[in-house]
Amino acid sequence: MHSLSPANGPDGLPRAGFPIELSFPSDVSLIEHVVGMVREECAQRQLSARVCNLTVPVALTEALSNAIVYGNGEDRLKQVRLSARLDDQALVLEVTDEGPGFDLDACEIDPTTEENLDREDGRGLFLMRSLMDRVERFTNGGNVVRLTLNRQ
Amino acid sequence: MHSLSPANGPDGLPRAGFPIELSFPSDVSLIEHVVGMVREECAQRQLSARVCNLTVPVALTEALSNAIVYGNGEDRLKQVRLSARLDDQALVLEVTDEGPGFDLDACEIDPTTEENLDREDGRGLFLMRSLMDRVERFTNGGNVVRLTLNRQ
Amino acid sequence: MSFAIRKQGDVCVVDVDGQLIVGNRQELKQKVLDEIERGERRFLVDFSQTGYIDSSGLGVLVSLSKKIREAGGELRLASLNDDLKTLFELTKLDTLFQITNSRETGLASF
Amino acid sequence: MSFAIRKQGDVCVVDVDGQLIVGNRQELKQKVLDEIERGERRFLVDFSQTGYIDSSGLGVLVSLSKKIREAGGELRLASLNDDLKTLFELTKLDTLFQITNSRETGLASF
Numbered sequence: 001m002h003s004l005s006p007a008n009g010p011d012g013l014p015r016a017g018f019p020i021e022l023s024f025p026s027d028v029s030l031i032e033h034v035v036g037m038v039r040e041e042c043a044q045r046q047l048s049a050r051v052c053n054l055t056v057p058v059a060l061t062e063a064l065s066n067a068i069v070y071g072n073g074e075d076r077l078k079q080v081r082l083s084a085r086l087d088d089q090a091l092v093l094e095v096t097d098e099g100p101g102f103d104l105d106a107c108e109i110d111p112t113t114e115e116n117l118d119r120e121d122g123r124g125l126f127l128m129r130s131l132m133d134r135v136e137r138f139t140n141g142g143n144v145v146r147l148t149l150n151r152q
Numbered sequence: 153m154h155s156l157s158p159a160n161g162p163d164g165l166p167r168a169g170f171p172i173e174l175s176f177p178s179d180v181s182l183i184e185h186v187v188g189m190v191r192e193e194c195a196q197r198q199l200s201a202r203v204c205n206l207t208v209p210v211a212l213t214e215a216l217s218n219a220i221v222y223g224n225g226e227d228r229l230k231q232v233r234l235s236a237r238l239d240d241q242a243l244v245l246e247v248t249d250e251g252p253g254f255d256l257d258a259c260e261i262d263p264t265t266e267e268n269l270d271r272e273d274g275r276g277l278f279l280m281r282s283l284m285d286r287v288e289r290f291t292n293g294g295n296v297v298r299l300t301l302n303r304q
Numbered sequence: 305m306s307f308a309i310r311k312q313g314d315v316c317v318v319d320v321d322g323q324l325i326v327g328n329r330q331e332l333k334q335k336v337l338d339e340i341e342r343g344e345r346r347f348l349v350d351f352s353q354t355g356y357i358d359s360s361g362l363g364v365l366v367s368l369s370k371k372i373r374e375a376g377g378e379l380r381l382a383s384l385n386d387d388l389k390t391l392f393e394l395t396k397l398d399t400l401f402q403i404t405n406s407r408e409t410g411l412a413s414f
Numbered sequence: 415m416s417f418a419i420r421k422q423g424d425v426c427v428v429d430v431d432g433q434l435i436v437g438n439r440q441e442l443k444q445k446v447l448d449e450i451e452r453g454e455r456r457f458l459v460d461f462s463q464t465g466y467i468d469s470s471g472l473g474v475l476v477s478l479s480k481k482i483r484e485a486g487g488e489l490r491l492a493s494l495n496d497d498l499k500t501l502f503e504l505t506k507l508d509t510l511f512q513i514t515n516s517r518e519t520g521l522a523s524f
């Protein structure tokens with residue numbers, strides 16, 4: 001069994017004390033608590049109020065709820081996994097579900113056009129893309145959505 | 153890489169959708185959020201109000217704060233690990249820190265005696281023992297404190 | 305997190321305390337639908353005690369605004385902090401909703 | 415989570431909103447110490463809005479009760495729900511503190 005906190009992450013960069021790794025059952029009522037933990041850690045690491053109060057909670061809530069609802073079909077026997085890391089360059093949030101994945105690039109609906117404006121859904125990926133610097137999807141023991149926020 | 157949620161746990165019992173596995177930096181301000189997640193899951197799994205509002209939050213807060221403060225010396229570069237599982241028999245909470253461990257059996261101070269009653273500290277293990285059915289300590293890739301609450 | 309509905313004059317004022325997100329939006333929706341059912345037509349949602357809102361929270365607001373309009377009523381929003389304003393601007397929902405700065409101006413605007 | 419201190423007559427009433435635990439107990443301690451410094455002597459902690467209390471929260475209450483007594487004052491506790499009552503009974507701290515059922519009886523008891 002390896003040490004819980006190696007001095008350097010797999011990318012060779014110092015971990016700076018942030019990493020949060022979490023696996024939990026697919027239930028939307030847990031989202032707020034998971035987000036609360038990540039927000040608190042962002043605040044402790046002196047990220048801006050905007051990042052702690054808007055960017056991270058909204059983008060992360062979208063990714064977690066999609067994983068729970070679409071990825072895992074709200075089946076409580078399926079797990080969602082979150083990995084949150086901060087280094088000098090960026091905050092990286094990875095959300096993994098047990099679903100088959102989806103075509104991220106095909107989901108390019110613009111909810112701000114006149115005909116979409118009064119739709120009730122379809123703003124999740126748009127908000128993730130608007131708030132974060134990068135949204136990626138890949139497969140790694142499950143369907144992963146990775147959100148990256150650069151620190152400049 | 154194995155599936156995120158095997159039908160049966162390592163003990164052969166069904167996982168019943170509960171498992172929460174978590175690793176986070178040693179900061180006491182995260183405790184409330186971690187506990188919030190476990191409480192919410194206990195509530196979703198229909199554990200009693202007493203368990204959700206007293207037993208679990210108090211016992212788990214004690215174990216987490218000891219891990220952060222004594223085990224890891226509040227060094228944010230060190231991680232605390234939590235594993236929470238529920239099966240037909242019991243709720244099992246395991247808290248792992250990176251410290252050298254301690255002699256659990258030697259910590260038998262009774263904070264309710266007349267001379268101890270107005271001490272400010274020394275109630276943590278007592279509360280864990282009073283509220284839970286079993287408190288154990290062992291080493292497994294770190295110092296582990298395991299709290300067990302039977303479901304009868 | 306909690307939703308309180310209170311009558312001020314002939315306006316139903318809804319206070320959203322905490323987050324308005326996927327886990328609790330149904331509760332808000334049901335409470336407001338119940339008020340429409342009871343005959344209420346003027347609604348003001350006050351966000352001064354609100355944390356963050358996610359896309360399904362925004363979706364519930366859109367849905368309620370339609371239902372209220374269909375019933376011949378009106379929905380207005382008040383007291384968005386800078387972060388919430390940004391959220392409404394990003395999604396252009398600031399053009400769909402009538403948004404006022406404070407509860408008082410919101411109440412006076414009906 | 416927040417601690418509000420309010421003067422009612424000559425009693426300082428402290429409302430503990432949320433949890434009283436290792437992560438925030440210093441804030442409560444400092445606020446009450448500041449009031450002692452300012453000359454306040456009668457304190458009532460109201461737990462009607464309190465979630466849970468851990469051993470370090472209990473420790474702060476013990477510590478404050480000593481400090482207040484040393485200053486010639488008095489600390490009373492009010493409005494513990496059944497779970498909090500059990501916590502005080504388990505630790506026998508119900509014998510150390512003066513505990514009253516409600517804020518009103520607490521205020522009247524000084």
Ligand SMILES: Nc1ncnc2c1ncn2[C@@H]1O[C@H](COP(=O)(O)OP(=O)(O)O)[C@@H](O)[C@H]1O
Pocket residue numbers: 062066067070071097099101102107120121122123124125126143359
């Ligand atoms: N984790 C996921 N697994 C499978 N499909 C997903 C996932 N996340 C998003 N999707 C798909 O992308 C679509 C767009 O998602 P989103 O922009 O969040 O809008 P909404 O959730 O309101 O439909 C969803 O309707 C769903 O089909």
Ligand SMILES: Nc1ncnc2c1ncn2[C@@H]1O[C@H](COP(=O)(O)OP(=O)(O)O)[C@@H](O)[C@H]1O
Pocket residue numbers: 214218219222223249251253254259272273274275276277278295469
């Ligand atoms: N995870 C841990 N690692 C090292 N020592 C510990 C740990 N948990 C408890 N201890 C030891 O046990 C003692 C008793 O703990 P506790 O009953 O919680 O009381 P308190 O924290 O108020 O001292 C602590 O003072 C500490 O020395």
